[in-house]
Amino acid sequence: METVEMNSISLKRPRSEDDVANADEIKRHKISEKPKTGNDSGQSVETVTEQPDKSLLEDAKNEIIPNEESEEQEDEELEDSDEDGDPESFADMMKHGLTESDVGITKFVSSHKGFSGILKERYSDFVVHEIGKDGRVSHLDDFSVPVDDEDPSEETFTVLSDEDKKRLEELQLLKNKETSVAIEVIEDTKEKRTVIHQAVKSLFPGLETKTEDRDGKKYIIAYHAAGKKALANPRKHSWPKSRGSYCHFVLYKENKDTMDAINVLSKFLRVKPNIFSYMGTKDKRAITVQEIAVLRITAQRLAHLNKCLMNFKLGNFSYKNHPLKLGELQGNHFTVVLRNITGTDDQIEQAMHSLREIGFINYYGMQRFGTTAVPTYQIGRAILQNNWTEVMDLILKPRPGAEKGYLVKCREEWAKTKDPAAALKKLPVKRCVEGQLLRGLLKYGMKNIISAFGIIPRNNRLMYIHSYQSYVWNNMVSKRIEEYGLRAVPGDLTLKGATAVHIEEGDVDNYTIHDVVMPLPGFDVIYPKHKIGEAYKEMLVADNLDINNMRHKIRDYSLSGAYRKIIIRPQNVSWEVVAYDDPRIPLFTTDLDKLEGKPLPVLPTDGKFRALKMEFSLPPSTYATMAIREVLKMDTSIKNQTQLNTTWLR
Numbered sequence: 302m303e304t305v306e307m308n309s310i311s312l313k314r315p316r317s318e319d320d321v322a323n324a325d326e327i328k329r330h331k332i333s334e335k336p337k338t339g340n341d342s343g344q345s346v347e348t349v350t351e352q353p354d355k356s357l358l359e360d361a362k363n364e365i366i367p368n369e370e371s372e373e374q375e376d377e378e379l380e381d382s383d384e385d386g387d388p389e390s391f392a393d394m395m396k397h398g399l400t401e402s403d404v405g406i407t408k409f410v411s412s413h414k415g416f417s418g419i420l421k422e423r424y425s426d427f428v429v430h431e432i433g434k435d436g437r438v439s440h441l442d443d444f445s446v447p448v449d450d451e452d453p454s455e456e457t458f459t460v461l462s463d464e465d466k467k468r469l470e471e472l473q474l475l476k477n478k479e480t481s482v483a484i485e486v487i488e489d490t491k492e493k494r495t496v497i498h499q500a501v502k503s504l505f506p507g508l509e510t511k512t513e514d515r516d517g518k519k520y521i522i523a524y525h526a527a528g529k530k531a532l533a534n535p536r537k538h539s540w541p542k543s544r545g546s547y548c549h550f551v552l553y554k555e556n557k558d559t560m561d562a563i564n565v566l567s568k569f570l571r572v573k574p575n576i577f578s579y580m581g582t583k584d585k586r587a588i589t590v591q592e593i594a595v596l597r598i599t600a601q602r603l604a605h606l607n608k609c610l611m612n613f614k615l616g617n618f619s620y621k622n623h624p625l626k627l628g629e630l631q632g633n634h635f636t637v638v639l640r641n642i643t644g645t646d647d648q649i650e651q652a653m654h655s656l657r658e659i660g661f662i663n664y665y666g667m668q669r670f671g672t673t674a675v676p677t678y679q680i681g682r683a684i685l686q687n688n689w690t691e692v693m694d695l696i697l698k699p700r701p702g703a704e705k706g707y708l709v710k711c712r713e714e715w716a717k718t719k720d721p722a723a724a725l726k727k728l729p730v731k732r733c734v735e736g737q738l739l740r741g742l743l744k745y746g747m748k749n750i751i752s753a754f755g756i757i758p759r760n761n762r763l764m765y766i767h768s769y770q771s772y773v774w775n776n777m778v779s780k781r782i783e784e785y786g787l788r789a790v791p792g793d794l795t796l797k798g799a800t801a802v803h804i805e806e807g808d809v810d811n812y813t814i815h816d817v818v819m820p821l822p823g824f825d826v827i828y829p830k831h832k833i834g835e836a837y838k839e840m841l842v843a844d845n846l847d848i849n850n851m852r853h854k855i856r857d858y859s860l861s862g863a864y865r866k867i868i869i870r871p872q873n874v875s876w877e878v879v880a881y882d883d884p885r886i887p888l889f890t891t892d893l894d895k896l897e898g899k900p901l902p903v904l905p906t907d908g909k910f911r912a913l914k915m916e917f918s919l920p921p922s923t924y925a926t927m928a929i930r931e932v933l934k935m936d937t938s939i940k941n942q943t944q945l946n947t948t949w950l951r
Contacts, residue, residue: 398702399667399676400938405775406664406927408782410868411655415934416644418913424556424586425887426638431580431591432631432918439590441553441892444607444616446600460496461504469523470571473505481524489519497521503602505571540597545620547578547594550603553614553892558585562613563593569606570598578624581633581921588891594625614893632920634873637929638888639913646878649913652932653876656917659787660815660870661931662778665771666924667938674702681769682844684762684858685851689750696738697724711735719747734761751855759857766858770821773840778819778867781833787814787868792831794818794864801864803830814868823862824851871917871928880908888912 401407421427431439461469461484468482484501486494498510501523508523540546554562559582560574567574576596583589595603600618607614644652671677675695683691699712707729715724721742728736734757741753754762789795789812793804796818804812819833820826822841828834828848841848852859879888886902887894894901915932919925926937 398674398939399670401667401930401936403938404665404667404670404676404678404772405777405779406662406667406930407779408662409931409934410659410662410782410787411652411931411934413651413655413934414644414648416642416648416652417935418639418642418644418933420637420639420929421586422638422640422884423887425588425891426640427584427587428636428889428891429583429587429589429591430634430636431583431589432634433580433592434629434631436631438634439551439592439617441551441590441614441616442896444604444614444896445618446604447618447620460493460500466504469501469505469508472523472525473508473571475525481522483513483515483520483522486519486521494519494521503599545622547596547621547624548598548600548603549592549594549619549621549625550600550615551590551617552593553588553590553616554583555588555612556586557612559583559589559591561585565610565613566595566606569610570602572598578626580625580627580630583633590892592625594621594623596624614896616896628921630921632918632923633925634916634918635925636889636914636916637925639915639929639933640881640884640888641910642878642913644913649876649878653874653915656871656928656932657874658870660868661928662782663866663869663923664775664778664927666926668924668926669771670768673704674700676772677765677768678772681765681767681772682846684766685769685853685860686845687854689754692754693738693742693750697735705730708733708735711739715739721747763857766860770823770860770862773837774819774821774865776840777833777837780836781819781829781867784832789813789817790831792829792834794820794827794829796864801827803827815866815870817867818864819867821860821863821865822848822851823860826862826864865922869919869923869928871919873916873918875917876913876915879912879914880905881910881912882908884910888914 433439465482465484468479472479472482484497486497494512498512498521501508501510501521505523508525511522511524513520513522552562557565559579563574563577563579567577576598578594579591581591583591600620603615603618607616642649669677675698680692680695683689683695697712697715699709699716704712707727711724711727712735714720714727718724721739725736725739725743728739730736737757738753741756742750744756745752785793789804789809791804791806791809793812794801795804795812795816796802801818801820804817820828820837822837828837838848851862881888881904886904888901888904890899890901913932917928919928930937
């Protein structure tokens with residue numbers, strides 16, 4: 302599973318003697334910065350001001366939220382309107398959160414001295430460009446639409462009134478008892494009727510039209526062609542055979558995650574989200590550029606959305622005969638700005654040279670393990686132990702720390718009554734994991750927790766056990782590096798094609814640390830032949846698991862295992878230090894800036910603050926946070942960063 306998420310905030314070090322000289326200036330910088338209004342209040346990564354912003358609170362308070370095909374608007378509104386509280390109380394609550402050492406992240410590979418910096422002070426300080434399977438980096442650089450005689454005229458998009466569109470959408474979605482909608486043809490001509498027919502059929506897939514005379518007036522009658530089955534599928538016979546069935550396009554988005562973006566696009570296009578495909582999900586609090594494919598929606602319709610969507614741009618359209626598949630990408634290219642850095646030029650050079658030449662430990666990042674007092678790996682461990690009462694308890698029991706008010710009330714009710722119906726009533730947002738499990742318990746009863754848990758979407762259930770695998774892997778890699786350092790040793794594992802083999806004594810000089818892999822525990826992997834192999838067994842025994850029997854009686858939860866490189870060396874690494882005075886100005890141009898002809902602001906040669914702008918490419922399933930952690934030598938956990946932020950200003 303590809304991961305480009307970033308949960309991070311001001312990456313500051315506790316003040317040392319070297320920092321004291323800059324402390325007053327840094328403090329003034331932070332206090333003077335105001336949070337950007339409007340769309341700069343997302344979750345996932347933080348705008349750093351004198352207090353943690355709403356985005357941090359959103360990340361830390363949310364349990365795992367499934368990406369369902371249809372999400373209730375009421376749920377979204379309730380989540381968006383939740384109050385977050387003041388930063389001091391939030392910092393106190395986050396004392397119950399995880400730190401890196403809690404999940405096995407304890408080692409660094411470089412020898413330079415760490416320094417401070419602010420990551421994602423603006424979400425535009427973090428840009429991700431997807432790298433396709435052909436090695437091409439996705440860029441938005443063309444808004445033109447492929448010329449196609451089959452496309453409807455531009456008038457198609459304007460001929461229907463807002464009231465007509467509302468009635469047609471309700472008909473399409475079967476939201477009322479009407480079986481048809483009649484649209485009066487004003488200024489009746491054959492051409493006008495044709496445009497209305499085209500507009501209804503292209504904008505509201507699943508509806509058919511016919512013309513009727515009523516009281517001497519012409520009406521276009523819209524009706525369902527094939528009931529509910531037609532809803533999600535554009536009419537096949539209206540799609541030219543010579544045109545590829547999938548429209549591929551580049552999606553440029555700001556401050557939205559990929560599934561949110563697809564849900565928005567599907568609502569505007571009045572189709573279901575499952576006709577979209579993509580190679581990987583991208584972070585919310587960032588600017589990201591990736592390829593999307595959609596089944597039988599014209600480039601013309603997609604391009605029209607550029608006029609009405611905020612924080613999205615669609616371009617580089619083409620028609621192809623295939624969708625996109627998850628995981629088909631080669632990786633992602635990152636452009637990252639760390640603002641208000643304190644490191645000397647020598648420190649920065651050492652850090653970036655080390656990143657380029659050696660790399661970083663390929664740890665699973667903090668977002669893999671959740672942000673609340675109950676880590677996701679604990680739930681995964683209980684699933685693997687077949688301890689379903691524990692699974693239920695861990696998900697539903699009261700927990701200390703940062704959570705939304707309604708979740709707190711739901712948990713209290715559960716602890717008091719163990720009544721799924723009563724607890725569910727306290728939960729206005731039903732699509733969260735807690736709500737889904739409670740609905741399952743209501744449906745299947747307390748004696749069938751396995752089926753009740755099965756109500757949760759499969760990907761979210763598997764996320765728990767993958768989190769446990771990641772927890773084991775992180776801990777074992779830290780032990781491996783502590784025991785043997787940054788060299789290949791006999792008994793290590795390396796890949797020959799897709800097969801893992803042990804490095805033998807006579808061959809050890811043919812390998813480097815960059816060739817070494819370590820297994821995620823499972824029934825289809827082998828383990829190192831040195832001390833770390835035994836450490837795997839000991840860790841699983843301590844968790845009441847048998848490393849030689851990782852098959853589960855429920856097939857979904859059987860772990861086959863996998864191999865993961867322990868050191869990743871980023872590609873295409875470059876960096877520069879820039880000076881600036883205004884924390885609000887961008888320090889590089891985006892694809893959209895270039896298309897719109899926006900110049901980069903003129904930067905002073907000797908500004909009040911310095912920023913490190915760095916670029917690098919990473920393969921799938923690696924965490925950019927871990928690369929940045931290696932540069933700054935900082936704990937990236939929300940718990941640690943929140944406490945540093947609030948302590949800094951006391």
